Amino acid sequence: MKKNILIILTGGTIAMKASDPAGVIPSPEFAEFLRQFPQLNSVANVEVMDYLNIPSPYMTPAMMFELAELIDLKIIDYDGVVITHGTDTLEETAFLCDLVLTTRKPVIFTAAMRSGDEIGLDGPRNIIGSVRVASHPESIDKGVLVVMNDEIHTARDVVKADTGKIDAFVSPGYGPIGNVDPDKIVYHRASLYRENVWTEQLDTRVELIKAVAGMDGKFIRCCLENDIKAIVIEALGRGNLPKTLVPDIEEAIARNVLVIITSRTYTGRVLPEYGYEGGGKHLESIGCILAGDMKGVKARLKLMALFGKYQDADIVRRFFKQSLL
Numbered sequence: 322m323k324k325n326i327l328i329i330l331t332g333g334t335i336a337m338k339a340s341d342p343a344g345v346i347p348s349p350e351f352a353e354f355l356r357q358f359p360q361l362n363s364v365a366n367v368e369v370m371d372y373l374n375i376p377s378p379y380m381t382p383a384m385m386f387e388l389a390e391l392i393d394l395k396i397i398d399y400d401g402v403v404i405t406h407g408t409d410t411l412e413e414t415a416f417l418c419d420l421v422l423t424t425r426k427p428v429i430f431t432a433a434m435r436s437g438d439e440i441g442l443d444g445p446r447n448i449i450g451s452v453r454v455a456s457h458p459e460s461i462d463k464g465v466l467v468v469m470n471d472e473i474h475t476a477r478d479v480v481k482a483d484t485g486k487i488d489a490f491v492s493p494g495y496g497p498i499g500n501v502d503p504d505k506i507v508y509h510r511a512s513l514y515r516e517n518v519w520t521e522q523l524d525t526r527v528e529l530i531k532a533v534a535g536m537d538g539k540f541i542r543c544c545l546e547n548d549i550k551a552i553v554i555e556a557l558g559r560g561n562l563p564k565t566l567v568p569d570i571e572e573a574i575a576r577n578v579l580v581i582i583t584s585r586t587y588t589g590r591v592l593p594e595y596g597y598e599g600g601g602k603h604l605e606s607i608g609c610i611l612a613g614d615m616k617g618v619k620a621r622l623k624l625m626a627l628f629g630k631y632q633d634a635d636i637v638r639r640f641f642k643q644s645l646l
């Protein structure tokens with residue numbers, strides 16, 4: 322029997338047309354196109370909700386959180402929900418939803434790298450794949466999933482790794498958890514290491530800083546001047562920093578600001594390996610939190626959710642650390 326799937330539109334290239342005289346702008350016809358899409362209606366009973374129409378660089382954590390609340394409310398009446406989104410911040414919205422959603426039903430994010438009138442467009446195919454995944458019984462209780470280019474990724478692991486190609490979405494170090502094949506949906510591994518932060522609100526006073534050779538602590542000082550609760554640093558390699566940052570990090574920690582160390586590398590975990598000043602072992606010894614394999618953009622959102630729920634930095638520190646790989 323066909324499942325009842327709600328598609329929530331939020332915008333992005335998938336809803337755009339490059340031939341529009343104003344350039345690539347959101348297309349209001351997209352919802353109508355989906356309602357009339359015969360292949361889609363043959364795989365599920367589909368309803369379309371024209372919720373937002375923005376390029377995803379305009380997405381904010383507050384908007385992501387409102388979207389999650391909407392999904393939790395709407396999904397009560399459906400078997401699954403598919404969200405179309407711009408690719409640029411998709412991994413962030415999908416991950417925040419993964420943290421805060423309470424539903425166990427399938428929630429699938431999808432997008433397109435090519436707009437609606439480009440040759441070889443990927444949007445319609447990605448939507449059909451997503452609706453098929455949302456209708457599949459094995460998609461229940463897997464957390465929020467991202468379907469792109471016939472692959473199924475977890476929200477926790479997926480990143481946009483290319484600016485333009487249709488295979489832009491990958492899960493570095495881990496790979497997809499399944500494939501959208503023409504005849505069936507094939508899962509080949511479980512969604513491990515899922516985590517939830519069931520909060521009523523976010524606290525967005527969390528910043529992300531990327532480390533580069535020769536930098537000093539001016540961005541950290543800027544955070545301290547702006548009442549920031551946690552600073553996520555995309556450090557170098559295993560989680561190391563130039564020693565010129567250390568005095569400002571110590572000042573942040575003395576003021577009870579959490580300092581989280583992630584890595585700017587593509588795969589792997591940060592570890593307390595190096596004891597030199599600014600090395601991961603030294604950073605941990607002065608009170609920084611080494612964030613395992615978490616990517617900086619996702620650690621930032623998780624801290625927003627944890628601070629929204631617990632406020633207190635020591636409690637947030639304990640909850641943040643307990644689920645790290």
Ligand SMILES: NC(=O)C[C@H](N)C(=O)O
Nearest residue numbers: 333334376377407408409
């Ligand atoms: N492919 C895309 O969707 C990119 C677009 N700039 C967006 O994120 O909205």
